[in-house]
Amino acid sequence: MTSMRDVAKHAGVSVMTVSNVVNNRPGVSQETRLLVEESIRQLLYRPNLSARSLARGRTGVLSLCIPEVEIPYFAEISSSMMRAAERHSCRIMINQTGWDRDRELEVLRGRGSDLTDGVLLYPATLTHDDLDHVASTVPIVLFGGSEVFANAAHVVIDNAAAAEQATRHLLELGHRKIAVLGPHLDPQSRKPNRRLLGYARALRRSKITYRPELVVDAPEYHRADGYRAMTHLLQLDEPPTAVFCLSDLQAVGARFCLAERGLRVPEDVSLVGFDDIEEAAYLLPPLTTVRPDRAAIAEQSLRLLVERLDGERRPEAVTAGHELVVRHSTGRPPQVD
Structure with a gap:
């Protein structure tokens, strides 16, 4: 397996420089950054996410809680979440809540989250009162749904x-x-x-x-x-x-x-x-x-969750975009004789 030291040797730079590039830290010139990135590509180097997470006292795993995997929208938003999580050096573990309020309340209370750093939850059955009266023991961000939770971190379209x-x-x-x-x-x-x-x-x-x-x-x-x-x-x-x-x-x-x-x-x-x-x-x-805008929902949800992992606790409702896609299933009404 290719190591960071191998990349440093191939690029002719220090291990610290490779680490700075991998972690997107400042202080590296554009020329050196491109050189290191080219070595990473040629050597097929993949950062050790587990080691990086453990160094920060985290597992690097996030729980994505959706009502039902079989529903295409939730499968597609899960894919967007996974891509966004990878950009934040995290991995996703998917759990089904099955449209069950008790299960969503358990997620809200932090039960079953011992192996994860935080939770991304689709609030299929929860209400504002639930969030006001249930104290969570784990960082949680809500995404999607048909209403806005102003008393939580929530990413949703209008x-x-x-x-x-x-x-x-x-x-x-x-x-x-x-x-x-x-x-x-x-x-x-x-x-x-x-x-x-x-x-x-x-x-x-x-x-x-x-x-x-x-x-x-x-x-x-x-x-x-x-x-x-x-x-x-x-x-x-x-x-x-x-x-x-x-x-x-x-x-x-x-x-x-x-x-x-x-x-x-x-x-x-x-x-x-x-x-x-x-x-x-x-x-x-x-x-x-x-x-x-599924990509924006995913990216903003990950941003909010990472902020909460770093200590942020204030509620924040973020509105993602949407568009009407007009195809051929709509037309003028039939004429009545």
Whole structure:
């Protein structure tokens, strides 16, 4: 295995100079830095992350807690987190919380984190009150979700603005009967969904009446949930001409339901998703969807967690970017004779 000493000998510099380059420390000229980096590439040198972490009194391992590995969005954000962690000389260990509040509370309390330095947690079921009343014994950063936790370190997109933009896109196409389906849309839900707020705001600004029957709670981010919700919507006396699904996976299920009934997208019903998973671009037709900036979410989450490993404790809500990706699943509403 190539050592730092081997790199130093190959580059004709000291071991300390190689260490400064590997750790991105100042005091090395650009010419020397390039020379060392070239030697690193030629010798296929990889820094010993374990030794570096132990020198700092850390394991170098972070726990990434997500609800479900099988859901594409969480698989894709996990990949982004791993790349960001590598840039911070850390490694990721993935844990599933299974949409279980008790498991998320255990993570919040620091249970099971003996072998990790800190935790990156997707708050699928947690509320502001949970964070106020549960003391964590390990550095934690929240990422994603449909609301903003101002009482924690949290990286999230502006869900209300994203949903308003998606709904406004449908309104500008001429749709007036726009349904929305997704989790936490039940009025009795203990977790508010800011995407519903954005949907309602877009309707209000266009002077379109908010119709509760067009708001369908689909409890989880699965294809089957989208299928069932779309089935319900098509049974209404006045079915929608457009449906905004709060996850792409639910949009896949909704698309299958429409196809089963001989309804075309977008000629009969327009469809919008959320997340821009890889599958979205390969549906027939390709899905219009909201794309969160996963790379920024990952990088900012790692930044906040590293700061907390260094002693920072103040809450900080960071807003990552998003964009509406318009594809071929949206069009003008069908003409009524």
